Amino acid sequence: MGTGGGRRVGRPRAAQRPDSGLTPRAELLAAAAELFTTRGYAATTTRAVAERAGMRQASMYHYVSGKEELLAELLESTVTPSLTFARKLLADDAAPAGSRLWELCRTDVELLCGGPHNLGGLYLLPEVRTERFAGFHAVRAELKDAYRQLLAATPAGGVLAKSELDLRTDLLFGLIEGVILVHRSDPERPVSAFAEATADAALRIAGI
Structure with a gap:
């Protein structure tokens, strides 16, 4: 623990540091x-x-x-909570699909913008396109498919041709991820109000 000792290879420390409480x-x-x-x-x-x-x-x-492992885990952490919530919404057949889609949009925006750091901005890194980040892309694709399924279950989405449904899903999902840049330019805006307004706009794109 001292500054000397001649040990050249770092030694794992205790599971937690008392000052931070983090591993x-x-x-x-x-x-x-x-x-x-x-x-x-x-x-x-x-x-x-x-x-x-x-x-x-x-x-x-x-x-x-x-660094790559840290970036990969940070990226997945921006998607996994929303995917978990989306799975619950997909399983809840009792609620109208439009209401569930709105709730997913709202919650996803709150999760993307509610943290202390704008991790969503890391999506734009050229490094993220490489195979090393396939896990992130797979989780993100599953979340996007949840949006698609909820949209397809709405009266407006149910009458769309596949190509149009895919386009509406792309636009809706793009809006949700794009709020990262909007929020970065106005970080003082309350996240809850921002999330609700974005969810309203997303449903208009969806035709609901």
Whole structure:
């Protein structure tokens, strides 16, 4: 624990640090989220992430393989909660599909914009197009399909040809993800009001 000792390879520390209450891996993710969204992904070094998390660079590799693993997990964290909620909505046949679609839009926007860092902005990184991020793309595609299923279950969506349904889904999903950029330009806007207004606009795109 001292500054000397000659140990060159970092040693995993205890499961939690008393000062933060986070596990080392969670600390690394929090540090990466801050640095990737403020300095930029390419400009952020693994050393900078480790230092922000309060550990040596060598110690970092006990918990993650590097920047790509951190980015992949951060990206998936922006989608997974919405997908979990979408699955519940799809299973709830008692509620009208239009109401469920509105609720998914609202909740998805709140999740995208409610965190301390604008992680959705990382979607635009050219690195995200590579095979390394296939897990993120698979989860995102499943969420988009949930939007499509709910739209198709509405009276307006049920009469659309497949090509038109696909287009409406693309537009609706694009609006939801695009709010990340709008919110970044007006971060003081209350997220709840912003989410409701976006959900209203999304249903107009859907023809509801």
